[in-house]
Amino acid sequence: MDGNKHNHNVGPHMREEQTESISLEQLRHLVRLLDRSDVSEIELKRVNEGTRLVLRKAKAVEGSVQPGPVIVSSSPTEPAETKHSVTSQLVGIFHCWAKPQGSPLVAVGDRVKTGQLLATIQSLNVLSEIEAPLAGRIVEILVQDGQPIEYGQPLMIIDSAEGA
Numbered sequence: 665m666d667g668n669k670h671n672h673n674v675g676p677h678m679r680e681e682q683t684e685s686i687s688l689e690q691l692r693h694l695v696r697l698l699d700r701s702d703v704s705e706i707e708l709k710r711v712n713e714g715t716r717l718v719l720r721k722a723k724a725v726e727g728s729v730q731p732g733p734v735i736v737s738s739s740p741t742e743p744a745e746t747k748h749s750v751t752s753q754l755v756g757i758f759h760c761w762a763k764p765q766g767s768p769l770v771a772v773g774d775r776v777k778t779g780q781l782l783a784t785i786q787s788l789n790v791l792s793e794i795e796a797p798l799a800g801r802i803v804e805i806l807v808q809d810g811q812p813i814e815y816g817q818p819l820m821i822i823d824s825a826e827g828a
Contacts, residue, residue, distance in 0.1 A: 686717065688815065692755060694719055699788055721788060746825035748798060749818045756787030758819065760809045768809070770820075774802045782820065785813065800824040 708717040760768040770782050776796040784791045800822040
């Protein structure tokens with residue numbers, strides 16, 4: 665043990681013998697604990713379920729932007745749907761810029777190319793990039809700059825019928 669990793673009992677609501685999965689609120693609580701402490705890693709094991717969760721503080725280089733994952737899903741109601749939702753894979757603060765006090769990266773009506781930078785999410789003092797998963801036109805931005813966002817929350821809608 666390096667002295668910076670600690671095994672703590674995080675409370676009765678997260679005991680190992682519990683068979684239910686960890687809730688989003690419990691995960692947020694763990695992230696807040698990690699963020700506010702000098703601990704670099706939290707590990708939760710559920711041996712009976714074969715589950716292991718490790719949360720580590722990200723080590724960011726000053727001024728760097730680290731890529732963040734993005735999920736693309738289309739509406740299951742229509743098979744030929746051309747509007748796709750860009751959803752967050754992180755809990756954090758949504759920013760429409762790449763650098764503080766920078767101008768917005770995209771606006772409604774803008775055409776985007778696959779891989780183009782759309783926004784950033786600040787989580788644990790690290791900026792993660794949100795890139796366009798496909799070419800199209802931004803038809804709606806669902807969150808505002810500085811708004812807290814959750815895992816799986818839709819951020820914007822891209823219409824792929826109007827590819828770049």
